[in-house]
Amino acid sequence: MEDEAGVHARGVTRAFGPVQALRGLDLTVPYGQVTALVGANGAGKTTLLLILATLLAPDAGEIRVAGHDLRTRPEAARTALGWMPDTFGAYDQLTVAEYLQFFADAYGLTPPEGAARTAELLTRVHLLEMARQPVHVLSRGQKQRLGLARALVHRPKVLLLDEPASGLDPRSRVELRDLLRSLAAEGVAVLISSHILSELEEIADRVVLVERGATAGEHEIATLMAEARGLWRVRALEEEPLAEALDVRRVPYRRQETGGLDIGPLTEREAAVLLGELVGAGARIFSYAPVGGALESVYLAMTEDRT
Ligand SMILES: Nc1ncnc2c1ncn2[C@@H]1O[C@H](COP(=O)(O)OP(=O)(O)O)[C@@H](O)[C@H]1O
Numbered sequence: 001m002e003d004e005a006g007v008h009a010r011g012v013t014r015a016f017g018p019v020q021a022l023r024g025l026d027l028t029v030p031y032g033q034v035t036a037l038v039g040a041n042g043a044g045k046t047t048l049l050l051i052l053a054t055l056l057a058p059d060a061g062e063i064r065v066a067g068h069d070l071r072t073r074p075e076a077a078r079t080a081l082g083w084m085p086d087t088f089g090a091y092d093q094l095t096v097a098e099y100l101q102f103f104a105d106a107y108g109l110t111p112p113e114g115a116a117r118t119a120e121l122l123t124r125v126h127l128l129e130m131a132r133q134p135v136h137v138l139s140r141g142q143k144q145r146l147g148l149a150r151a152l153v154h155r156p157k158v159l160l161l162d163e164p165a166s167g168l169d170p171r172s173r174v175e176l177r178d179l180l181r182s183l184a185a186e187g188v189a190v191l192i193s194s195h196i197l198s199e200l201e202e203i204a205d206r207v208v209l210v211e212r213g214a215t216a217g218e219h220e221i222a223t224l225m226a227e228a229r230g231l232w233r234v235r236a237l238e239e240e241p242l243a244e245a246l247d248v249r250r251v252p253y254r255r256q257e258t259g260g261l262d263i264g265p266l267t268e269r270e271a272a273v274l275l276g277e278l279v280g281a282g283a284r285i286f287s288y289a290p291v292g293g294a295l296e297s298v299y300l301a302m303t304e305d306r307t
């Protein structure tokens with residue numbers, strides 16, 4: 001059965017002895033988009049991903065991956081999904097090319113098909129020049145990219161990645177973003193977990209918040225960003241006319257030791273309207289930008305609301 005989404009999960013529960021890791025989690029991962037699963041350490045992200053990857057059985061819940069019910073058609077689901085765990089397996093004796101060839105064999109590709117697919121994937125993840133190097137010489141970012149290539153060997157329609165961006169340097173993170181965006185553009189349903197929201201701002205289209213094993217919210221990133229109320233750091237050639245203009249409008253602000261004022265909290269729209277007014281009032285503004293990641297402030301605001 002072809003599903004409307006790459007992953008459809010409802011009411012997923014799982015306990016480890018006395019620990020209730022998942023307590024009725026709902027999740028939809030559409031094709032052609034990158035969905036982020038965001039939650040603190042221990043929220044249940046890895047448990048859910050292992051269940052979706054058919055590596056761990058849920059206690060209850062209805063789950064379809066690429067349209068296949070995990071209870072009745074786990075093999076079909078496994079063929080349709082690619083899985084990248086948060087830790088890299090030990091295949092250190094193999095070269096980079098041998099490593100991918102090994103998984104191509106495991107997925108039933110013929111040796112020529114496997115060789116072609118290996119070359120194609122190494123090109124895609126920018127590791128072609130490392131093909132003959134042993135896996136253990138790779139940097140962390142390179143290992144992540146090899147792990148991604150491995151997850152893609154059999155052209156999965158659903159891609160599951162557990163904390164792939166954690167510990168990556170900025171350049172590797174940009175490369176990861178570009179790779180995931182291009183896969184989504186090809187129609188793959190991508191699910192990526194993280195406990196650091198700001199890692200995902202530019203990678204994901206949607207964010208699903210997980211708290212203590214349950215879905216705490218499901219949002220479009222673009223909508224979140226537009227609705228988010230955050231602080232905006234403003235710098236002007238002279239601070240006093242700026243501060244006066246803010247006082248007149250009763251906009252809260254705080255002076256920063258490093259120069260500039262943090263104003264708000266304001267939405268993007270409110271910030272844009274205010275900027276026009278401030279400039280109109282004679283403030284000579286040369287910098288006006290959200291403080292920190294916009295997503296980070298949304299997340300903090302949401303978790304504050306509940307306590
Ligand atoms: N194999 C396991 N045995 C016992 N408890 C586990 C096991 N795996 C996960 N847990 C517990 O389940 C909860 C969720 O863990 P996990 O899914 O790893 O969270 P996350 O990936 O969001 O950090 C935690 O309380 C964790 O300690």
Ligand SMILES: [Mg+2]
Pocket residue numbers: 045046047086162
């Ligand atoms: Mg985890």
